[in-house]
Amino acid sequence: MRRFQNRVAVVTGASQGIGQAVARHLSMDGATVYAADVSADSGDAGGVRSRQVDVTSEVQIETLFAEIHAVHGRLDMLVNNAGIPGEGNLGELTVDAWNRVFAVNVTGQMLMCRAALPLLGSGSSIVNVSSVAAHVGFADRAPYCASKAAVLGFTRALAAELAPSNVRVNCVCPGTVQTPWIERLVGEEDGADAKLAGMRARQALNRIGEPSEIAATIAFLLSDEASFITGSIIMADGGMLAVR
Numbered sequence: 373m374r375r376f377q378n379r380v381a382v383v384t385g386a387s388q389g390i391g392q393a394v395a396r397h398l399s400m401d402g403a404t405v406y407a408a409d410v411s412a413d414s415g416d417a418g419g420v421r422s423r424q425v426d427v428t429s430e431v432q433i434e435t436l437f438a439e440i441h442a443v444h445g446r447l448d449m450l451v452n453n454a455g456i457p458g459e460g461n462l463g464e465l466t467v468d469a470w471n472r473v474f475a476v477n478v479t480g481q482m483l484m485c486r487a488a489l490p491l492l493g494s495g496s497s498i499v500n501v502s503s504v505a506a507h508v509g510f511a512d513r514a515p516y517c518a519s520k521a522a523v524l525g526f527t528r529a530l531a532a533e534l535a536p537s538n539v540r541v542n543c544v545c546p547g548t549v550q551t552p553w554i555e556r557l558v559g560e561e562d563g564a565d566a567k568l569a570g571m572r573a574r575q576a577l578n579r580i581g582e583p584s585e586i587a588a589t590i591a592f593l594l595s596d597e598a599s600f601i602t603g604s605i606i607m608a609d610g611g612m613l614a615v616r
């Protein structure tokens with residue numbers, strides 16, 4: 373029997389990158405997966421049900437969980453992966469830009485967890501995606517670093533709150549991983565190769581991570597094999613934090 377047979381999962385930010393790899397991994401392992409992303413709904417394909425959900429919209433989140441409640445009556449796994457970058461030095465930072473990053477990266481996770489709560493029974497599990505940026509200060513990326521650090525506190529508090537119900541809550545902090553996000557960051561102009569080399573070099577394993585490697589880490593935390601792990605912050609960063 374496959375590891376997640378008969379289980380129901382929601383993964384946010386699942387149209388591309390890490391979220392897409394997580395949705396595929398869970399689906400391959402037998403789960404029915406709702407891939408929630410702000411980008412277009414592409415329907416149902418191969419065990420993955422794509423739904424257009426902006427994690428900052430309480431109305432859209434309610435619609436998603438109303439469907440899951442009606443169809444399945446429960447949720448076993450929630451992966452809060454949707455995130456956006458937040459750049460700009462302090463002097464140029466607007467309150468709107470700051471609030472937008474927190475709305476998606478932090479409040480979005482809270483809204484998803486709150487809406488999922490009535491459907492999460494004993495043995496279910498949540499994974500929140502943070503970043504090495506929660507642990508390392510990157511110049512000109514204060515909103516992003518601060519928002520990802522907030523995810524650590526949110527994870528620990530929720531783990532304490534939900535432990536009596538045997539609902540586990542953990543957090544994964546990826547290092548630099550090959551996704552459209554990083555492709556956008558590196559760009560195609562002169563110097564792209566040097567930027568990529570720098571990103572590789574700052575990780576002890578001297579390479580960029582693959583989305584499938586983050587997906588495997590998240591799947592482990594969601595699985596029964598991690599039944600005694602809650603409130604943990606797991607680095608999946610190729611050793612970046614270890615060598616800083």
Ligand SMILES: NC(=O)c1ccc[n+]([C@@H]2O[C@H](COP(=O)([O-])OP(=O)(O)OC[C@H]3O[C@@H](n4cnc5c(N)ncnc54)[C@H](O)[C@@H]3O)[C@@H](O)[C@H]2O)c1
Nearest residue numbers: 385387389390409410426427454455503548549551552553
């Ligand atoms: N790629 C990396 O190197 C890296 C490193 C550390 C942490 N992370 C984190 O991993 C997560 C995924 O990153 P990625 O590299 O796959 O990014 P990505 O930009 O390639 O994909 C992010 C996905 O999230 C979706 N999204 C954005 N805003 C949304 C919203 N409001 N509601 C629903 N969906 C929304 C996007 O449409 C997109 O499909 C993010 O939380 C990011 O902070 C990524």
